[in-house]
Amino acid sequence: MNRSFLLTIVLLLGLSAGLAEPERARACSAPQGWVGVRDVPANGVVLLEIRCEGGPSSCYGESLPSELPVIDLTTSEPVAGTIVHQAVGSSSSSVLIAFKPDQPLIEGRSYEVMWQPAVPPTFEVDYVLEALAPTPLTAEDVAVNFDLSMVADPLYESVGCTSEEKLGSCSLTHQVTLTTKLFPTVSAALAMNAVPAGSEGQVVVTMAFWAEGEAEPAQTEVPAYLHHTIANGRRFDAKHSAYCYRVEVTSLIDDSFARYEDCLEHGTMSELVELPTSESVLIRQLGTCDDPPEGLLREWCIGKGERCEELGDVLASCGDVTETCADVPMDPDEQPPTQQEPDGGAPDDGVEDPIVDAGDRDETPDAPEPDDPGEQGDEQGDEPEVTPGGPTSSGGSCAVRDGRSNGAAIGAWIALTALAFAMRRVRKDVSV
Secondary structure, three states, X not given: OEOOHHHHHHXXXXXXXXXXXXXXXXXXXXXXEEEEEOOEEOOOOEEEEEEEOOOHHHOOOOOOOOOOOEEEOOOOOEOOEEEEEEEEOOOOOEEEEEEEEOOOOOOOOEEEEOOOOXXXXXXXXXXXXXXXXXXXXXXXXXXXXXXXEEEEEEEEEEEEEEOHHHOOOOOOEEEXXXXXXXXXXXXXXXXXOOOOOOOOOOEEEEEEEEEOOOOOOOOXXXXXXXXXXXEEEEEOOOOOOEEEEEEEEEEOOOOOEEEEEEEEEOOOOOXXXXXXXOHHHHHHHHOOOOOOOOXXXXXXXXXXXXXXXXXXXXXXXXXHHHHHOOOOOOXXXXXOOOOOOXXXXXXXXXOOOOOOOHXXXXXXXXXXXXXXXXXXXXXXXOOOOOOOXXXXXXXXXXXXXXXXXXXXXXXXXXXXXHHHHHHHHHOOOOEO
């Protein structure tokens, strides 16, 4: 199979989505969940999906059924069959139960799953499905795409801070990116949007990833395989000569099986590069912090001052900026002001000042201007984005307030800039 560059971009955009805060602060709400079914091919299996963010006790009492009663709504007769597969997520908050009828369902008829656990009123529930036209789908028909590329982690080195600008959102904290790092990453995806309608959940997919020389790990079932794209991957924290994958697909319709495996060489891809955040972007991010992170006082003073000027000092944290930053040099080459003696002279340090003729003095050169942000952008490249991490959310109800993009969004932007440049230079196409 050919590795897909588009797959990489989609995967990277998905990974980095958590880094970019929206223009409007997100509101928190009570834990939500969903219990229900979807229409399936008449020759397929009935799929009951459970998603319960509140934990298993909030949607199925931590006890899954050994049988799944299904009723034909046309005849009111039960459908004979058995549960052939159960997939439980690592936190038990995502469950899929596959029920295979002894005889194919009748196309066009509606069926109802009668195991309906008690769930909170906030849950969405749907237990009625329709039998669609039979599908010829087998495990060999599923297209699998693979990719090996250098993927950036925008939070490789970061510092957290609180921001009153996030009041009303799920968390008052966010991360400020200090350094982004590129890592070799293998990804695999199954494109299910080309298969017949209703076939998306009719296969079980497991994947394994390892570096050459490592022991081959056990297969891991990929969660959320009811979606149109089934994707997973592994980031490697060190350079290896090659990176291996194995994807196994089993059809729940006819029990057909397919395996895809290979090792992709590192080849001419780059080393594990670290990319510091440019000063202009760092200052912009720090401007959203209420207090200066350790070692970043000057940058915070500049960024916070600009932010308070932009918002008109509406933030409570703006009140301390003048006092906190009074003696902080804004120019990186400027020294803090020297304490003056009462008579206005410099403090006596016990060392006589050398006598220098005014004519012999060299004029002090102007301090160098900070790097042009545009030039820094050119050095780090244009962008698409990536990686796990980003602002975290906590439960509870919060009101929504208008807000602006916070520092995490900028961090994601610069990470994407770095990544695109690196990928243009180092991306290696491999045919499987």
